[in-house]
Amino acid sequence: MDSVQHPPALEIRGLTKRFGDHVAVDGISLVIPTGSCFGLVGPNGAGKTTTLSMATGLLRPDAGQALIGGVDVWAQPLEAKQLVGVLADGAKLFDRLTGEQLITYTGLLAGLDRETVARRCADLLNLLDLAGAGRTLVVDYSAGMTKKIALACALVHAPRVLVLDEPFESVDPVSAANIRDILQSFVRGGGTVIVSSHSMDLVERMCDRVAVIAAGRVLAAGTVEEVRGSATLEERFVELVGGRSVTEGPAWLSQS
Template identity: 65%
Template sequence: MTGEQPALSLRGLAKAFDGKIAVAGVDLDVPAGSFYGLLGPNGAGKTTTLSMAVGLLRPDAGGAWVLGHDVWADPVAAKRLLGVMPDGVRLFDRLSGAELLAYHGLLRGMDPAVVDQRAAELLDVLALGDAGRTLVVDYSAGMKKKIGLACALLHGPRLLVLDEPFEAVDPVSAALIRDILQRYVAGGGTVVFSSHVMEVVERLCSHVAILAAGTIKRVGTLPEVRGDRSLEEVFVEVVGGRTATGEELAWLSR
């Protein structure tokens, strides 16, 4: 790979749980500097795919590369460039926000002075400074997402992988997270995130991939995938949902 290297590339990633196939061979190239949305209905394999891409779940087959570094063969180099916010994974929530950030920073081998300075800045920007010594376990859902994002950003990664960053987040916090992510991409970073909320994806993303039943169904830039229709129409068509004809459930109206 020379020249313009993809920030993240997946080749033939596959995973089965107890004989049930969750991901059936995913190939994906995420260009550097893109804002990449991974779309899919519930149970499509988004979390499984992203977990394999960042080294949290060992794939049955295939591989993942972060800026050319093999995640599974050379994890140290790959993980240094990578910031991750997994979904449904607890943080070390018996720490306060500041303690958690310090912990993540030192785990990454950062200089304590830099950790202090960045942690203070992140807490301030994400409006978490008011929480003081409150333990993360007592945070609200939105605050937990924000501190998770702060932990992923702290070491200044080149690629940010976020699983459902806008799930269960109020509009104010969502706007804040969106704003920070847009600034991060404008500064040369790459973001990959999963979601099933079309509005967010349409507003933010430069590239989109639609994942259903463990395989990629559509992939490309947002205009390419969307064509002249709305993203939601394309999504429902690809995933194979039904659209209401207006005949059924007539008894609902009176």
């Protein structure tokens, strides 16, 4: 029997975005296979967040197309957004709700019934070690707890694709390890994870595929092994992006 052919989890075709005279994203194209853990890496200002925002329906592109599971994000936004869970870096949450209320609100907004939302909310709070903070206002959460409650909101409607922009920033090492386990389980279950991160080591250990972008363009993309070659991913990244200079500091910094 022939295996079922799935469309890519996310396909980006020539996405372009300008802010005034600045070209933030310059015709980026990527194909992210279903069932992969995909890392998107680049220096600050590379266009990672802008690309992911356009690909998930948060920011309208000037040109190009994005398809989630074969569904055009901008032609069929409601259908596309049912397939994706998004953790946007720096996005404002309704932080005058408790963690439990925020997950519940997000689930109801996604069209789930109250019984399903209540069950999933309890599961997610336990899974992310937030059960004791479920009735605490999100405004009183630490940065790491806020990141975890945002991840819970991204997961509550059981999406096929998770798009996570800097999901480990401000998260302690134990919580980060737990989140990695959750994401790896999600991928083993047939889901797809797309992670934007500055941590080359984390991406190298966690992802099976990666794209390096700078100045709004893709410099390299493929499996982690293909992109890094005989070097580490960090070494390959520095080689591709450039900009590193090795100099001694000023004399006044020397303690000798």
